[in-house]
Amino acid sequence: MNRLRVLDAVREHGALTQVEIAGVTGLSAATVSNLVKELDVAGMVDLRPSIRNGRRATQVSAATSEGLLAAAVFGDRDIRVAVATGPGDIVSQRRMPLPADHAADEGMSRAARLVQELVEATGQGMGGLRSLVVGLPAPIDTVSGQVGSEGILPGWQGIAVAAAMEDAVQVPVRLENTANLAALGEARLGALQGVSTGVFLKVSYGVGAGLIIGGELFRGSAGTAGEIGHVTIDENGPVCRCGNRGCLDTFVGARAVLAALRPTHGTLTFRDVISRALDGDPGCRRVLEDSGRHLGVALAGVVNLLNPEVVALGGQVARVGELVLGPMREAIERCAIPSAAASVEVRVGALAPEEADVRGALTLADQLREDADRASLTLQ
Template identity: 45%
Template sequence: MSRLPAGSQTSLREANTALIVNAVKQFGGLTQVELTGATGLSPATVSTIVKELTRSGVVDTRPTSRSGRRAQMVTLARRTGLAAGVVVGDRTLRVLLGDFGHEVVADRSMPLPPEHPMDTVLDRIALLVVDMLELVGSELDELAGIGIGLPAPVDASTGMLSVRGILRGWDSEHIGDVMGKRLGRPVYVQNDANLGALAEATLGHAREYADSVYVRASYGTGAGIMLGGRLHGGYGGTAGEIGHVQVDPLGQICRCGRRGCLDTVVGAEALMASLQISHGRLTFRDVITRASDGDPGCARVVTDAGRTVGRVLAGLCQAVNPQIVTVGGELAECGDVFLLPLREALVEHALPNQIAPMEVSPARLGTDAEAMGALLHALQSTDLTGPPEPTRGGRG
């Protein structure tokens, strides 16, 4: 039998090592038998590479059991470092620190002013990250990377916003580069709904499916798409931007400059405005709480919002044919008040598939999905098998 040249053998070993490390990063931990299935490598190859990675300090192994049989669980070593997941919301900033086993070791939030300026927010992120690292006894050079989720379309290749006006004051800025210079660590920027989709596909109800859609129904509405187990942002990052699909040609002007977008009808500002005459001045949280508690007026606007989102979502699902739709964001906290009309509208307006009917489920991670997705994005973007990566704006 002919043997591969030495260079080819080295390249194959490196490729197989990367397969194993990436599989462990994606799922947080797998047994060696599960690694064989996930990578397609032989049990002997998996065993050999896991031993090498254990000796080099990249992975740890510990005894476990699967179906009553003893097995070796493989996880990334804690000493490989931590990562940060950041979500910049309409009113809040949230930062998670977690390790390569997907364990969150610190979680902090702080309020943000309306129309928050970019420099102020990035300064706060940098301060929070440094403070949280100190809190858990780690140094900045132990931080493998930072994932940042923004409520706007992001071109993942540059980390820049791809549509003007949606996040005012952040346009035309290389956000990842600016943040990377503050902390000297790699930064990966993505749309928040895309990160929610990544989290649900990795840790949530979509984990068993190759094709899924995640809907974030919050101050604005967006969707993240996973196809073939990979995040699909589209060319320039605008895939899944259902919040800017027109639903009312005579409606209000949207931040994107067009009229009657979904966000102008079901966004937080629209819901609060529709209740002002009957309920006075309410916060978005007030609307969510009262709708959940059965207030007729608040329940009505949330129900109408669910029906409208479902109708728009039907078009997206007709185009990509996902196996499951998971729904997160604050509006999903209302349960069936929001989800039932969304499901009904989705069924009514999407072509029924008798072979593989689509499942609709509340997000398993709830309102944590985007922050966990940002953390996962940073972890999965980190190359543990080669030299440290340079700081860059973002990647899909």
């Protein structure tokens, strides 16, 4: 445990002398000296001579050879893979399109191949990879380790994704919902930094939310907390892919938006709608304003229940900013209790739509790496 205290100190504060480590951890100088020697032998720290207050000292920092982290984040029609030395230090990344309703085998094969290509391009080889986090735009049942809804990502049903990817890349793998990953990314590097209770709302082809409670990601008892896209806002509304009627996703998801515009605009992509709205197209703007109102109605219940400090909007819809945020705020003020509505700030996420979930995945991969280091130290 004392070795872990020293390692955590240099990870949190950066390079420290042994005297400074003693001050931070409360351990004696002699104990710190012995622990640093053990960590150096284990390859967990780097040592270099330094001068502090005119005296020679040994500067201790977390080892730069801790290995690589990887993220493989799936969208409805693409996969984004990144390799990094830490959550904020991406070495290389790549995006590859995928067919709609692709099968799990195809997606995982492409993910494993991209991870291998990016890792080998760093010159370290696959032996340098320490952990991988896979993100899917679907509820993840943490009990079974599988997609938690039969109607969402049907090509991934019944697949133990983490286990299959571990066999492919031979490192620890964690599976997580992409909205949760984006919430982690914003909590670590973006709009939810320092926020104790916050909500990240991801609106792209579908709708999802990541919940930050007590400064930590809240997954619920089985991992499916935050599935706001499948909250019913009209019990007589359209049938949703999840099997229920009137889910939020049937009003604001890409399918609903494109269907509303098809009679007047023909065949568009969701990105087309965003771009045209930014260019002033009145029909596209109206549909997205309506989406903002629907989102606000659903969020009002979340605001009443959780009383969050911040709601951060991400995903492709975040590009239109106030066009959606304004109607969202109005609906929250109308439908939530006044004190809760008055205390929440609704704003656009700080990270780019294609970045937040990747950064969150690397944050979680970093935690996996640290867990492995802790297990190794404990065994020693």
